[in-house]
Amino acid sequence: MPLVSMRQLLDEAAKGPYGVGAFNVNNMEQIQAIMEAARETKSPAIVQASRGARSYSQDRFLYHLMLAATELYLEIPTVLHLDHGNSVETCKSAVAMGFTSVMMDGSLMPDGKTPSTFDYNVKATREVVEMAHAKGVTVEGEIGCLGGIEDGHGAGLDGLSHLTDPEQAVEFVQQTGVDALAIAIGTSHGAYKFSSKPTGETLKMDRLLEIHKRLPNTHLVMHGSSSVPKDLQDIINQYGGKLKPTWGVPIEEIQLGIKNGVRKINVDTDNRLAMTGAIRKVFAEKPEEFDPRSYLKPAREAMKKVVALRMTQFGQAGHMGDYAPIPLEEMVKRYQEQRLAA
Numbered sequence: 273m274p275l276v277s278m279r280q281l282l283d284e285a286a287k288g289p290y291g292v293g294a295f296n297v298n299n300m301e302q303i304q305a306i307m308e309a310a311r312e313t314k315s316p317a318i319v320q321a322s323r324g325a326r327s328y329s330q331d332r333f334l335y336h337l338m339l340a341a342t343e344l345y346l347e348i349p350t351v352l353h354l355d356h357g358n359s360v361e362t363c364k365s366a367v368a369m370g371f372t373s374v375m376m377d378g379s380l381m382p383d384g385k386t387p388s389t390f391d392y393n394v395k396a397t398r399e400v401v402e403m404a405h406a407k408g409v410t411v412e413g414e415i416g417c418l419g420g421i422e423d424g425h426g427a428g429l430d431g432l433s434h435l436t437d438p439e440q441a442v443e444f445v446q447q448t449g450v451d452a453l454a455i456a457i458g459t460s461h462g463a464y465k466f467s468s469k470p471t472g473e474t475l476k477m478d479r480l481l482e483i484h485k486r487l488p489n490t491h492l493v494m495h496g497s498s499s500v501p502k503d504l505q506d507i508i509n510q511y512g513g514k515l516k517p518t519w520g521v522p523i524e525e526i527q528l529g530i531k532n533g534v535r536k537i538n539v540d541t542d543n544r545l546a547m548t549g550a551i552r553k554v555f556a557e558k559p560e561e562f563d564p565r566s567y568l569k570p571a572r573e574a575m576k577k578v579v580a581l582r583m584t585q586f587g588q589a590g591h592m593g594d595y596a597p598i599p600l601e602e603m604v605k606r607y608q609e610q611r612l613a614a
């Protein structure tokens with residue numbers, strides 16, 4: 273089936289209710305890992321690419337790999353989503369390329385580093401919503417700033433300094449008409465999220481509950497939600513890596529989020545760790561190997577395992593065939609008739 277809108281996937285997830293993992297890709301093996309995991313667990317799939325990934329893959333390679341995915345995995349509703357669009361222009365170019373969902377991250381200025389004003393964020397996001405909805409494409413916005421830096425994007429904050437204000441979140445959704453909203457509740461991008469095991473207090477889940485109470489029909493998005501499991505860190509370090517001890521977001525906290533309006537969960541680091549660990553293992557155990565497939569295959573398999581596990585933990589497993597895809601042209605009509613107001 274053709275790529276579908278993210279709005280449809282998330283509306284269906286809200287009925288569940290369940291969450292849908294959004295996994296970042298740069299290359300063929302990562303796309304294959306996600307699609308194989310989706311097939312195995314019978315899950316809908318969100319594949320996402322950052323600006324860094326688009327540039328790494330020259331954009332067109334990525335798009336055509338995704339077309340291949342839709343041809344080979346006909347039964348899986350699949351979304352191609354732009355992660356952290358930094359400007360209206362970036363989002364426009366993604367829509368022109370065939371992305372079926374875009375994130376306009378107006379919480380930062382177009383340099384992707386400097387926190388912006390509320391008014392700037394509303395204006396830029398509103399512009400993207402008008403442009404994207406006219407093509408049936410979904411828009412995710414962000415209010416509040418996440419910690420850490422991802423693919424050169426992020427203010428490098430400590431994660432707690434710019435939490436989402438629930439009142440502002442309501443205003444933002446009303447003024448922009450976004451389909452999904454990324455919120456800052458203390459998570460950060462990258463492997464080094466927490467320097468000790470997070471307790472119930474580390475993540476500001478009360479903030480999330482408050483936002484969900486005020487915006488019960490808005491699909492919430494958790495960024496920086498890798499769990500950074502110890503066994504994946506251990507494999508890397510066992511085979512010559514040098515990761516410092518670190519902790520990610522516990523699955524139970526994500527599951528609590530899913531019970532409270534979280535419909536999209538962004539995961540990248542866990543997959544990076546899994547692939548790198550698998551490659552290091554081959555290099556250490558079979559130093560005579562030099563065929564790239566000898567280490568890319570186990571890397572792909574390791575990522576597939578992590579993705580399949582997350583799909584099961586988030587609850588999307590088994591929901592692949594619940595619905596027929598809505599064509600983007602039909603989404604355009606629904607937006608025009610305001611049948612999709614949050």
Ligand SMILES: [Zn+2]
Nearest residue numbers: 422495496538
């Ligand atoms: Zn993010």
